[in-house]
Amino acid sequence: MYCNLRDLCFQKKYDHLESLQMKLNGCLSVSFPILHGLAMRTSDWSKILARLRIDQVTELGAAALEGPGGYIRAYDTIVRLSSLSDIELISSLGDVIMNEIRNPTNSRSSENKLSNIVETSLKLLETRIRVSRPTFHTLEPVLAIQHAALQLVTSALSSLNSDTYQISNREVLNSTILRLRTALGYNWLERAKLARKSGQFMAAYTCVLRAEDFGIPDALLERAKLLWQTDKREAAQACLDKGIPDVFGCSIFNVRNKQSNENVEVSTEYRTISAQQALLLRTRYCEETNRYDFETTGKLYEQVCAFNSGYEEAHFRLARYVDRARTEAVGCKQQNALIKVALKQYGLALSYGSQFIYQSMPRLLTLWLDYGQDSVRNFHELNKSQKHTEENNLHSEQKVFNEVQELMRINCQRIPVYQFYTALSQLLSRVCHEVPAVVTTLIELVVRIFEAYPLQTMWFLIPLNDSTVRQRRDRCQQIFNMIKYVITNSMKLYRLFSSQYLLNPSYLIFSRITIILFVIEMYARCYPYEPYTQKMLPITVSLGVEYRCF
Template structure:
């Protein structure tokens, strides 16, 4: 369908032009002296503006439309309306990177229009886009200083003031108090908009982070030391702490307020708001517990006499933040909380009683209103090995079941029993046959009769459980154009917007034959038949914690949205393939099977078998060669590469040999997706990229990555540390075409890295929630007393430090520093310089020769 629309798009644009030409002809033919030309033009402008917003923001699409409109407005003698089309073209050219054309369009608009706020703002934006930030700030300030301009277009002036505040903060051209004063004036006009509230929250958040960083630096320099000046330093540190805490309530309030008016920034504002709330609540609870232990009373009995002034402040801030979120939890549409579901479920056992209670209330409402989707998350929590977490989840599920409609109550029992049976299926190990080999398939009805009868409705009635595919589990939020019917400045209510499809497929049956894969953990491939008649395949994976995979999928979903916004990325349709991940317990779960895919290793092995280069003794011979040469990685790589020349290009030729256009499209798709995954993987420290964790789509050529357990540079901690930032072996390069990585691959790497770096604050906000998720393990568990997260205190201390270190490495990479890949740290590099440096590291024979042998650096 997508390909058909793409082919038909030029014709659709032509039809759009014909329609507007017809409307223009009718407008011209109805000219009369009673209707001034300017009014006629402005009427058409209002009608056409909405239609233009529906077209792709591409120069090839919109430029002909704008040119036709200029001709129409000229015929209608609507000079101002024609000038505004030049302004729209300047904006379009700026967004697509054609800065020279944008300047020419601005000159045309300036010639036709009197000086105005809109012209000045667009000129300032163009200056900013071309790197003249200081001049851009001056330009927008001069426009705002002109009273006549400001009063003739107050709405644009208000938006310009918001832009001035953001740019002033980014360039440091104004003091903190001045920036806050500008933001205060902005809120007078835009207090009911998402954008203003979000950016105020962002600026206050930056001030908070800066204050915290200075506190840490002072503490590291011995701010608490005794002796001369020690007491004064302690008082200053305490004052700094109190000031940083003062920001928290305002930040949470502004983020929450922004969510009432829109969802453009929900994937940044919601996780950050919750992280701040969780952190301040946890700190207050920790201090109360310490004070209670020292006084010999319970935590609830900790009084102001046992807490320091700073801890009392923290307690008040936590209380106020919780009160704010209590208020907003009732006023925000319930679907707003869905993107944060994993973050909420991970804090089921939050140490602060009031915070924990509100988390439970929100989760209860989510389960009650969206049972089909939320039950898949909550059922796993109810089966946690951590008793407190399991009990909390069970209480929430029980209450939601009691309060649900009678028709929906069987769903809760079915979900629980289905999860129990699927866990058994994941962990099942089929008995070996007479030849001492595990069977490749087994009968579901023979080995799991209870699961079969449950699905067929013999146990708990007709099956109501939804097929957990990605499209069914991913909530959709309302577009910016859809507003609340009663209050247009607010987002739609729950009754006005459905976050999930109303006709989701439920499990109708399961195929009897279950395949057992040959990999070490022996996962099973299960095929579910949906009520829509479609087949849905899932991998039942044992002995693996899938919670990191789940969070990585959420992260890549956000990245896809960022890639879709960038003109260069959107033009190339860059994206990351995502799939559903459903943890059932801490050590097993379901993964949605990516259809039409095969492993990179299997593809290459088959090609080498065809050439007679791979046989039964090949791996033994490779191991002997490695043992002999492993102390000389360069020699080892030279000899092994002579034995296995690159062959990957032949896979594309074999698959699409009769369709040259499809062959070129598949190779391009592989180059694009491999480049995007390489950059994203490097930034988050993704390791273990051997040939079985990289899949190839046999229909499109896409590169698909799976298994994200080795994140945040865990590869550097392996017995044989991983020295390369991503997989770019000889065969990967061979699949990129005649130019290798010097071409499409490198350009897409640069674009992707540019998108990641330009949105680094948004990405860091999301990754911060990932790193601080108490369900994500960072260190091997130690013995000792456990905290509310289920970890020992020693573990929590280690993990906090490791989490901070991981975030710092990610931030450095997003600032252009090459770190954590066996390379010496560099100064910040340009996007192009960083890309080339990473490719050099990834293709270095010395680094490849130092990799673990069965990572297969020669493949």
């Protein structure tokens, strides 16, 4: 009996398939992927898959008798059923590729269609991995099954790429084989990540080597992470120092702030996300090991941020690094310079994404609000001093304060409103701030949030209005007054546009009114159970957009 998947899958002939299947099902040492590999190599693979599916459905039916909670126990059975679907998907993909390649009347449109089919199938396989339970016990068999099936299809296509077969278009064949090999390489990479996170470092190292054989650039990051996790920190940094120029073709900085490979020019084609992630990982390792001083490490972070705009994590790491250095800085000038950098980078990170929103947003607001209180105390201390030399310090403090407020105003315009909504409780807790300029910005922020989420924001404002502290109640009244002021005449007209005008269009002269297209959609969303909402059809005419009720 075969003991591994490789020997079983690559046998040329199988005799007595039914008896062999029964033996394999009865043998506890043979895993489920081996049965899949057997099915892929036989001419009767569809029958074997059908029998395997019946066996799994039988187990699932027994779990269904327990009620909804029984499916939790049968999760492995559901995963095995989905793996059978993956095998059928990959097998059908191989058949489609074979038919397209052997078709003598192959056109450009058919080539594009084949490429789209391949990409769609591979995306479905990736989706299967993302929606599965992120455990080694669950994902490793799924990845192994996908790898075995893709490997068999790739081997079959590679056998056609010889002189003995008459292929009409070998370029399409070669490009398809290359794409499937890339998918195999990323499959090895996913298995390496899974093994590393599970603590199986030897298996992870083997998978990294296989991924590197397929030429996957991200294998460099996985090798460095594996070395770092096994307490080989110097080796991890050396791996990135040598691998980034070789794999991605982009230059890095050495200790002397000069490019380590001056002959390599950074072109736009190498500025990929993987290269930026590798540079960021190298910079993080330099920070954690204190490899360089503060200025050099800051320039490394700036290099990563400037490599490709819109990378949220790079700006977040730079902001947090500067924020930590600010707590250890000596002197007001250094702290003032660093807080401006931190506020700017936190704002850029939030404007580019929301992955680190619960780390960036609270810290951004804390830095801004605490700096306002500290500046008030500094102003009082400087005003009490009668020395002539303190006037310059007073002007410099006022200048820095204005710059910080300007940065926050820019951040308020740059960052989406929904991100500020996550910190609404923090904003309302500081409405009694000592600085009037800060209070004004706070109220403007709350009003913006109220415009976007009025019902949700009202629940936060009710406790503020009922507070026992008079100043907090006054601030709440200021917010309500600002909301009334911000609501323009157009918004008031929109609120007055009641449902009776939609039900009776004859009340209005539609030739003089242009109704916004999304009004009917918003009305249907607010009243989804009304029967007449489904009968309203938008009709576009030269005079505007009319809505008639049929």
